[in-house]
Amino acid sequence: MTSRVTLISPAMNGGLRQARFDDGRTPLDDxxxxxxxxxxGTLPSAADVLISPSLRCRETAEALGLRGSAVPELAGLEMNRWRGRTLDEVTAVEPESxxxxxxxxxCAPHGGESVRDFCDRVARWLTAAQDLDGRTLAVVEPEVVRAAVVxxxxxxxxxxxxxDVAPLTAxxxxxxxxxxxxxLGRPLAAPHTG
Structure with missing residues (x-):
């Protein structure tokens, strides 16, 4: 049995443009x-559609016409006290951290999840996904894609x-x-007409 998992990164929003640690509540921009x-309509049909619990992933799935369930294991890296702040803001105050x-x-100086622990979490999910029959589409945070590839x-x-994971890629x-x-990273694009 071959399992197929397509990881779709969220579309652009203000947090991505500003290199802001996602707080889970930032909507897509226009x-x-x-x-x-x-x-x-450019994605293949799937047996399962899974979605990271953040607003930008839920809105991306909705705009793509996908209906699925939020999966806590596919949440982005927990940044605790750095959530909602930009990398530049945190670096200015805590450069060593x-x-x-x-x-x-x-290391997790923000009091959240370390990259190692996060990668282990995504690896456990991906290992379990290998037992699924058919295709799974998952609209997930860019760091989930990174961890899955690792x-x-x-x-x-x-x-x-x-x-690097570009917005709205599969x-x-x-x-x-x-x-x-x-x-890697196939851009999702509108179908060509004519």
Whole structure:
């Protein structure tokens, strides 16, 4: 049995534009909503549709015409006291903490989840998803995509920071017998007419 998981990153919003740690309540901006609506209908059908619990992921799924359930295991990296702040704001006040966080995957100076713990959480979900039959579509935070790729390719957790995930892209994983294949970041685009 081959499992297929398509991870869709959320459309653009103000938090993504400002490199702001998501607080889960920031809506899509007008251009993000328009781009997601234009891409509706471009995704393959799926047995399951899963959604990170953040507002931007729920709104992206809705604009894409997807109905699914929120899955707490697919929530973004818990940033605790840094939530809602920009990386520049935090760096100005806590430069050593930011440096440690970016260089030590086991460090969580914000009081939330370490990158290592987060990657382990996503890896557990992806391992369980490999037992699902058919295709799963999941609208998830960009860091969930990063963590899934790190796990699927057996990369060191430090590689998490070396992966960029563009808004409104699909990263496709297909797996069988404990092994995943990867197709990176296909942009979701409106179908061509004419």
């Amino acid at each position: 251009s993000g909503t328009a781009q997601a609506r234009a891409a509706a 930011v440096n440690r966080w970016l260089t030590d995957p086991g 796990h699927a390719l057996g990369m060191p957790v430090a590689a998490f920071w070396r992966l 990263t496709e994983l297909s797996g069988r017998s404990g092994r995943w294949n990867l197709r």
